[in-house]
Amino acid sequence: MSLKLASGFEFDYENLYGEGKVTEADLKSYEEDLKKAHEAMKVMREKGFIRAHLSKDGEPEKVLFSQLPYIEEGHLNSPSSLKHLQELTDHVKDNVDFVVSLGIGGSFLGDKVIFDVHCGEFWNELPKAERNGFPKIIFSGQNIDPRRTGDIIHYLENSAKVTKSHEKRNLKVLLLVISKSGGTLDTMSNFMVIYDALQKLGDIDVEVVAVTDPNMEKQTLLKKLAIEKGWPQYAVPDGVGGRFSIFCEVGLTLAACVGFDIESFLKGARDMDKACQNDDLWQNPAMLNAALKFAASEKHGRDIEVMMPYGDYMKSVSEWYIQLLAESLGKQYNKDGKEVCYGRTPLVAVGTTDMHSQTQQHQEGKLNKVVQFIRLADWEKDLTIPDIFPDVKKLSDISGVTMGQALEVARQSNADALASNKRYNACFTLPKLNAYHLGELLYMLAMSVAYEGELSNVDAFNQPGVESYKRIMGPKLAEVKAANQK
Numbered sequence: 001m002s003l004k005l006a007s008g009f010e011f012d013y014e015n016l017y018g019e020g021k022v023t024e025a026d027l028k029s030y031e032e033d034l035k036k037a038h039e040a041m042k043v044m045r046e047k048g049f050i051r052a053h054l055s056k057d058g059e060p061e062k063v064l065f066s067q068l069p070y071i072e073e074g075h076l077n078s079p080s081s082l083k084h085l086q087e088l089t090d091h092v093k094d095n096v097d098f099v100v101s102l103g104i105g106g107s108f109l110g111d112k113v114i115f116d117v118h119c120g121e122f123w124n125e126l127p128k129a130e131r132n133g134f135p136k137i138i139f140s141g142q143n144i145d146p147r148r149t150g151d152i153i154h155y156l157e158n159s160a161k162v163t164k165s166h167e168k169r170n171l172k173v174l175l176l177v178i179s180k181s182g183g184t185l186d187t188m189s190n191f192m193v194i195y196d197a198l199q200k201l202g203d204i205d206v207e208v209v210a211v212t213d214p215n216m217e218k219q220t221l222l223k224k225l226a227i228e229k230g231w232p233q234y235a236v237p238d239g240v241g242g243r244f245s246i247f248c249e250v251g252l253t254l255a256a257c258v259g260f261d262i263e264s265f266l267k268g269a270r271d272m273d274k275a276c277q278n279d280d281l282w283q284n285p286a287m288l289n290a291a292l293k294f295a296a297s298e299k300h301g302r303d304i305e306v307m308m309p310y311g312d313y314m315k316s317v318s319e320w321y322i323q324l325l326a327e328s329l330g331k332q333y334n335k336d337g338k339e340v341c342y343g344r345t346p347l348v349a350v351g352t353t354d355m356h357s358q359t360q361q362h363q364e365g366k367l368n369k370v371v372q373f374i375r376l377a378d379w380e381k382d383l384t385i386p387d388i389f390p391d392v393k394k395l396s397d398i399s400g401v402t403m404g405q406a407l408e409v410a411r412q413s414n415a416d417a418l419a420s421n422k423r424y425n426a427c428f429t430l431p432k433l434n435a436y437h438l439g440e441l442l443y444m445l446a447m448s449v450a451y452e453g454e455l456s457n458v459d460a461f462n463q464p465g466v467e468s469y470k471r472i473m474g475p476k477l478a479e480v481k482a483a484n485q486k
């Protein structure tokens with residue numbers, strides 16, 4: 001049982017729906033709610049309106065992520081904004097040695113997905129020609145870890161020495177500072193430490209590009225600095241929350257720095273958006289995914305979702321999804337102010353790696369999980385396991401198949417084993433790992449949490465819970481500073 005789009009994207013729900021799983025009757029009981037949720041999505045697309053959604057200042061706020069795939073003048077992504085991104089590409093290509101991308105949460109996770117999918121693990125070790133002249137990339141700001149930040153500075157210092165002695169020039173480093181609110185401690189502390197250290201080194205030319213809320217009336221700290229210092233600016237528009245921002249200039253600036261195909265990525269998202277306008281539940285990937293996961297949680301207690309892509313470079317997709325699901329649906333109060341403590345808990349896993357650790361739990365632990373696989377139908381550069389030890393039967397037996405085939409056999413076996421023991425699971429198949437199919441997948445997941453927000457009657461677009469520790473953290477930090485000054 002699966003929903004397959006013309007692009008080849010497939011959602012296989014065989015092990016999630018049917019007898020002993022989410023049933024027809026379960027979905028029937030949500031018929032009216034699904035209709036309403038689908039209507040709400042139409043209104044969101046047309047007007048940017050989501051019932052009861054308020055900004056963190058308690059003001060009515062639009063929800064505009066569904067506009068992002070459509071490149072049109074006057075839209076958030078437009079021919080002129082793409083031209084502006086091309087200027088960044090033209091600037092960094094064959095010119096900048098390193099881009100340090102600074103951000104956390106939605107200002108990091110999507111960029112890491114783009115980097116992993118497009119560049120892979122060894123990008124920074126490749127000769128420049130193999131990177132097509134694009135810079136090396138370092139991520140920072142996603143923690144406040146003095147050792148790693150110190151290591152980044154030291155690494156750049158050493159690179160500057162090599163550049164000076166081999167090429168008789170300064171190293172060029174661009175700090176891409178990404179923060180919607182413009183003042184996040186994690187991002188800005190790393191930025192200040194790194195910017196200061198690099199400027200003091202003397203043999204590094206440092207420049208800054210700021211990605212922040214463009215609002216001129218209520219300027220973020222980062223915006224003010226960018227104006228004052230004349231740094232180029234890109235936008236995290238009003239109405240686009242961090243966890244949806246991979247489709248705006250948060251993700252697209254990093255994409256522009258590595259030569260990731262932005263237009264294909266947005267086309268994938270756009271085609272998925274069209275598929276998600278289908279009124280038929282069984283033909284609408286986001287509505288179907290939301291309905292099945294919601295029913296699995298509410299009717300069968302399966303309220304943990306293990307996002308388990310098969311392949312190392314998709315682990316960050318799972319990490320991106322953690323924020324999407326957790327911040328969108330983990331809510332104490334529903335839209336009517338009633339305490340509900342809703343939310344499905346997301347977990348990161350990777351196949352085959354976690355089949356040798358977590359799978360024991362998935363297979364025999366509490367019956368509270370849905371394991372959601374992601375697989376690639378085609379590994380463009382697959383490798384065949386050679387028969388180099390023909391006398392060693394066990395090794396000879398595993399030769400003659402490709403690693404991609406072995407990976408898929410492992411996944412299917414895991415799915416079958418789970419299903420045979422009442423363990424719900426499902427699978428998204430991407431025909432290939434490229435910008436287009438990534439756009440499809442991520443957009444479908446974003447739209448799916450929007451549906452689930454409506455089904456569960458919680459605001460999927462705020463995150464009041466993260467303000468609690470922030471309120472405690474500010475004064476605590478001030479106390480530490482005061483003590484340091486004594």
Ligand SMILES: O=P(O)(O)OC[C@H]1O[C@](O)(CO)[C@@H](O)[C@@H]1O
Nearest residue numbers: 105106107179180181184242466
């Ligand atoms: O882009 P900013 O404003 O620095 O925020 C980073 C992240 O922090 C959060 O606000 C949570 O603390 C996320 O929602 C957001 O993606």
